[in-house]
Amino acid sequence: MIAELVQHLVNGLILGGGYALMGIGLTLIFGIMRVVNFAHGELFMLGAFFLYTLFSLWGVNFFAACLLAVAGVALVGAVVERLILRRLRDQPIEIPMLAMVALSVIIQNAAILVWDPSPKTIRHPFSPVPLTLGPIHVVAIRVFAGAVAVALIAGAHLFIQKTRLGRAMRATFQDTDMARLTGVDVDRIYMFTFGFGAALAGASGALLGAVFWVYPAMGDLAALKSFAVVIMGGLGNFLGAIVGGLLLGVAESLGAGYISSGYKDAIGFVLIILLLVWRPQGLFGAKGVQR
Amino acid sequence: MNAKALVAAASAALLLALPLLGVDDYYLHLLIMAGIFFLLSAGMNLLLAAGQLNLGHTAFFGIGAYASGLLALHFGLSPVFALPAAALVSAVVGWLLGMVTLRLRGAYFVLVTVGFAEVIRLVATNWTELTQGPMGLAGVPPFNLGTERFTLTGKRDFYYFMLSLAGATLWVTARLLRSRVGRALRAVRENESLAESSGISAYRHTMLAMVVSCLLAGAAGGFYAHYITFLSPELFGFQNTVTMAVMVVAGGQGTVLGPAVGALVFTFVPELLRMAAFYRMLLYGAILLLVVMFMPKGLVFYLRRLLPAGVPAFAEPAPDSALFEAGAAAPVAGPALSVRDVTVRFGGLAAVDGLSLDLGRGEILALIGPNGAGKSTAFNVVTGFQAPDAGRVRFGDGDITAQPPYRIAERGLVRMFQRTSLFPEAAVLENVLTACHRLARTGLGDVLLMTRSHRLEEHRLEERARALLAFVGLGHKSGEPARSLSCGEQRLLGLAIALAPAPSVLLLDEPAAGLNAVETERLMRLIEEIRARGLSVLLVEHDMKLVMGMCDRVVVLNYGLKIAEGTPAEIQRHAEVIRAYLGSGDALARP
Numbered sequence: 112m113i114a115e116l117v118q119h120l121v122n123g124l125i126l127g128g129g130y131a132l133m134g135i136g137l138t139l140i141f142g143i144m145r146v147v148n149f150a151h152g153e154l155f156m157l158g159a160f161f162l163y164t165l166f167s168l169w170g171v172n173f174f175a176a177c178l179l180a181v182a183g184v185a186l187v188g189a190v191v192e193r194l195i196l197r198r199l200r201d202q203p204i205e206i207p208m209l210a211m212v213a214l215s216v217i218i219q220n221a222a223i224l225v226w227d228p229s230p231k232t233i234r235h236p237f238s239p240v241p242l243t244l245g246p247i248h249v250v251a252i253r254v255f256a257g258a259v260a261v262a263l264i265a266g267a268h269l270f271i272q273k274t275r276l277g278r279a280m281r282a283t284f285q286d287t288d289m290a291r292l293t294g295v296d297v298d299r300i301y302m303f304t305f306g307f308g309a310a311l312a313g314a315s316g317a318l319l320g321a322v323f324w325v326y327p328a329m330g331d332l333a334a335l336k337s338f339a340v341v342i343m344g345g346l347g348n349f350l351g352a353i354v355g356g357l358l359l360g361v362a363e364s365l366g367a368g369y370i371s372s373g374y375k376d377a378i379g380f381v382l383i384i385l386l387l388v389w390r391p392q393g394l395f396g397a398k399g400v401q402r
Numbered sequence: 403m404n405a406k407a408l409v410a411a412a413s414a415a416l417l418l419a420l421p422l423l424g425v426d427d428y429y430l431h432l433l434i435m436a437g438i439f440f441l442l443s444a445g446m447n448l449l450l451a452a453g454q455l456n457l458g459h460t461a462f463f464g465i466g467a468y469a470s471g472l473l474a475l476h477f478g479l480s481p482v483f484a485l486p487a488a489a490l491v492s493a494v495v496g497w498l499l500g501m502v503t504l505r506l507r508g509a510y511f512v513l514v515t516v517g518f519a520e521v522i523r524l525v526a527t528n529w530t531e532l533t534q535g536p537m538g539l540a541g542v543p544p545f546n547l548g549t550e551r552f553t554l555t556g557k558r559d560f561y562y563f564m565l566s567l568a569g570a571t572l573w574v575t576a577r578l579l580r581s582r583v584g585r586a587l588r589a590v591r592e593n594e595s596l597a598e599s600s601g602i603s604a605y606r607h608t609m610l611a612m613v614v615s616c617l618l619a620g621a622a623g624g625f626y627a628h629y630i631t632f633l634s635p636e637l638f639g640f641q642n643t644v645t646m647a648v649m650v651v652a653g654g655q656g657t658v659l660g661p662a663v664g665a666l667v668f669t670f671v672p673e674l675l676r677m678a679a680f681y682r683m684l685l686y687g688a689i690l691l692l693v694v695m696f697m698p699k700g701l702v703f704y705l706r707r708l709l710p711a712g713v714p715a716f717a718e719p720a721p722d723s724a725l726f727e728a729g730a731a732a733p734v735a736g737p738a739l740s741v742r743d744v745t746v747r748f749g750g751l752a753a754v755d756g757l758s759l760d761l762g763r764g765e766i767l768a769l770i771g772p773n774g775a776g777k778s779t780a781f782n783v784v785t786g787f788q789a790p791d792a793g794r795v796r797f798g799d800g801d802i803t804a805q806p807p808y809r810i811a812e813r814g815l816v817r818m819f820q821r822t823s824l825f826p827e828a829a830v831l832e833n834v835l836t837a838c839h840r841l842a843r844t845g846l847g848d849v850l851l852m853t854r855s856h857r858l859e860e861h862r863l864e865e866r867a868r869a870l871l872a873f874v875g876l877g878h879k880s881g882e883p884a885r886s887l888s889c890g891e892q893r894l895l896g897l898a899i900a901l902a903p904a905p906s907v908l909l910l911d912e913p914a915a916g917l918n919a920v921e922t923e924r925l926m927r928l929i930e931e932i933r934a935r936g937l938s939v940l941l942v943e944h945d946m947k948l949v950m951g952m953c954d955r956v957v958v959l960n961y962g963l964k965i966a967e968g969t970p971a972e973i974q975r976h977a978e979v980i981r982a983y984l985g986s987g988d989a990l991a992r993p
Contacts, residue, residue: 147509195695202698204508205455209651210694212644216687224680331640335520338513346509373528380517387502387514 114246119368120361125253127360128260132315133333134340134352135267136308142347143284143304145204146196149211151312151337152330153218158184158313159320159329160226163233173236177259181314188309192302200301215330222327230324256318263314264353267307271349280304284347312337332376339379343386405709417565421558430557434629436669437564441622443649443661444575445615451584451656452608453591454504457512458519460642462616464526464635466492466623468533471542471633481545485624492620493613500612504605516640523638538634545628560629567625568662571618574850576658578614581849581860585828585836587611588656592825599785599819601811601840601903610846644690652693654700663701738763738907738938739784739815744793746779746962753779755962757793761907766929766939768949771959772982777942778820780959781911784940785817786810797907812840816905820912823896826885830876830895833884834867837902841866870898874928890921897928908932910941914948926952950974958982 133155140148148154161180165171171179191214199207237255241248271277282290283300291297320329340359344351359379367375374381421430446459470488473479479487503514526533533539544555545563578584589597590604597604627633645668653664671689675682697704737760746754754776761767769777782788784795789804796802802810825833841863848856871877874894879887884895893913900908913929914922926948933939943949949956950970958966958973960982966973973979 141509147512195691198695199698203453205450205512205647205651205655206694206698208455208509208512209644209647210691212647213687213690213694216644216690217684220683220687224684335517339517342510342513342517371528374524377521377524380514380521383514383517384502384521387506 115368116365118247119364121247121249122253123361123364124357125249125257125260125360126319126364127357128257128264129315129319129356130336130340130359131264131353131356132260132311132318133337134344134356135264135349136311136315137337138341138344138347138349138352139280139311140305140308141341142349143280144196144301146207146211146305147204148305148308149208149334150191150215150218151308152332152334153215153222154184154188154309154312154330155316155319155333155337156222156325156327156330157187157218158316159233159325160222160327161313162317162320163226163231163325166235167231167233177314177317180317181310184313184316185306185310189302189306191309192305196305197298197301215334219327219330226327228327230326232324233321235321252322256322259318260315263311267311268349276300276303335376336379339383342383343379409709421561427557430561432669432673433666434557434560434564436665437568438622438626438629439646439649439669440568440662440665441571441618441625443646443653443665444571445618446646447650447655447657447661448575448578448587449608449611449615450650451579451591452587452604452611453508454608454611455512455647456515456612456615457640457643457647458515458517458522459615459619459646460640461515461519461522461638462492462496462619463623463626463642464522464633464637465495466620467627467633467637468526468539468623469620470624471539471627472532474543474628475539475541481543481624481628485621485628488624488627489617489620492623493617496612496616496619497609500609504608504612516643519638519640519643523635526635526638533633533635536635538632540632542627542631542633544631564625567621572658572662574614574618575661577850577852578611579656579658581856582836582839582842582863583607583610583846583849585832586839588828589825589836589839592827593822595787595807596819596822596825596899597836598807599787599811599817600837600899601808601816602836603806603808648690648693652697652700654702657700657702660700660702663705667701737761738765738798739940740796741780741784742794742796744780744783744790744795746776746783746788747791752962754783754790754959757959757962757964759957759964759967761938761940762954763938764933764936765955766933766941766953768953768956769940769942769959770944770946770949770956774961775959776962777959778911779962781817781909781942784810785815785909811903811905814904814906815909816900816903816907817909818896818900818911818913820915824884824892824899826883828884829880830871830882830884830887831864831867831880833895834870834898834902835863837899838863838866840903867898867902870901871895873901873931874898875924889916890918893917893921893925894928897925901932905937907938907940910939910943912942912944914943914945922948 133151137148137151140146158180161183162176165176165179166173195210195214196207199210235252237251239250241250242254271280279290279295279300280303282293282295283297287297290300316330316333319333336359340355341352342355343358344353344355359382362378362382363375366378420433442459442463446456449456466488469491470481470484473484473487474481499515499518503511503518506514527535529535545560579587586597586602586607589600589602590607594604623637649664649668650661651664652668653662654660672682672686675685678685739761741757741759744754744757745752757776757780759767759769769780771777779788783790786802786805786807786809794801794803797810797813797815800813802813802815825836828836842859844853844856844859847853868877868880871880874897876891876894876898879891884892887895893916897913900910910929913925917925922945929939929941930952941953953970955968956966956970956973957964958976958979965982966976966979968976
């Protein structure tokens, strides 16, 4: 019984690491740019497909392919900011939001044309034999995915807290005009933020893509999950995204194990709606956040 | 007949005549689908007028479809009854969801509604006993009135049925958007605090929009169920909502005709794209992106430009005598407003500490003090934007402590905000008209049916708004957008907005801030005039010329504490007041 519970917890935390990565990207983009990135799921999917192409099709070393895939998604993100979002900065919030919805339609259908819709697996170099610790079994690729997620989350946190660029991002987050007055190149920060957020989504996609399957629509559910994560954690709240991600991963893992796997994907939003009934002012004091 | 009415009449005639012109069934089908999507996008547009984008709208479409289909299949209910029942079911679900989510704003509301639709989709997929899950629900009966003769069979029958539904939808949304309901919704979107302080409840109005939009979506779903006769969980797919949102934005959000134009265009465009075969969805996405990026105002905006401009805004001269009724003074004696022992703490800091003050009837009372003394916090407590930790606020004969701002405004206590005192995108006249909201007496039925009493009332309110604009000297600007006014003019408009709900007590937060000497002079005369009409005025002000020159009494705050109260002359000699202002006696120099 206990072993089963711990097994669910471990699986949930590994999954939650991926959700947290997605959520951090989404929350940073919203916090700094006031853009709800509806193309986040497609950036996630691109991370997985870039890895698949580089590693499975072109035979690049797995770890190098991971790095290149993430860099590629970051580049896509920066281009999207430069070509689309920068032009829509003064529009009401629903306009960039719908632009990102349109972009997600484009990217997903382009992926169908380029890679065809059938699910693919990535034959990663890790042994398929589970690592065993007492009654707990975890395959190596999952341990790798979990460890990389933790490292990336910690890295992102340190980056934002300790570096000059991170400080400029935080300044822009708090007050864009003030940041601009003190010499922060806000255009560059926006471009970097979207690229950075995209990279985190791409990394999450590459990791989970290596664990599960890779297919053009894989981002749909992932995006929905990351929306749940950021609402739970508070839009724009970095730590909230981490907590929300891990919470959702664990809740889903337990829910699938003990309640029903059919409704697993609804758990996040059911939690949110229950929380809203209980705390109508919003979660994590979300009341102050307006459009 | 002007060009607009001509185009409208021609379009209506064309839509009515189409099936008789031998149009192919395929095109009639597309028009019917466009009609379904018009019902959906019109509802979405209504809620978006208040700034709330429901990206889970398709859930209500699906709920309506399944409700109507299941009622007809399992209970043998005639679709004639199943469809309205389904619309009601959908509206009730919308009401329940609204209770939970309408306190959320902006992105939070959007994301929670997206999630709601996904949850409903999963329920429809997994509750196979009820819905047959992904297999779908086949064999939903088509429309009939119980007898063979009244069964809708051909496309033409369905077309006319849909046309009447769409016509009704157009009427309802037009009535709502072009009446005080629409003004209230737009006010909530543009400046929620000001809307609330003008007596408009953001929650009630967004809820009304939500329920109506879900009712329409449910009706669209019910129609769909008995038209297509096959239902699947695909109805709940995000793609459907995206289509609706694109129709709203591409057509022209906030406009009455936008969703109709958007629904027509974006039903036919994907059909044309079928030629592109594999590239269809890619092209579709690209078109969406281009439309959103380069036509964010919507097609209606550009189509309107093609029409010759109508008669320029009302040429009638502004009313010469600015007659406006003040709020009825409560018959009870005693102060107009009384604050007792109010304390507000932020963390360990007491921003307002045991403040008591009385505002006499017809009095002008100033609340002054150095920056951070707690003046604005005191204002927020009185107007319901901040609940006090202790103390009471009485207004007239009632206790208004911690009541919602719109209730306090409804009672006749209205504030003017310091900076954000207007609805920037709306025209000047509409700004004032919006704030007249609480004076409206006709009900929703009158609004929808455009009864005579409603029209008379709208006319009366407009007269009032014009008189108020003439009173503050902005009569000539009534057609311009509020954001284009100068700083001084914006302040005057703010004053007109604050007077619009016919308050008996007016709270002014630094009305003279940023005004030059001439403008301040004019403002002072206006305030005097307002008092002469029986209103009581409480104001926070730094301009000592204004405070000392026209106020009857002055209350001085420092660090949340009341340190002095008296006539301007007494205050100017008050030792502690002079100390509080850093010992600079000249700050209180005589005008």
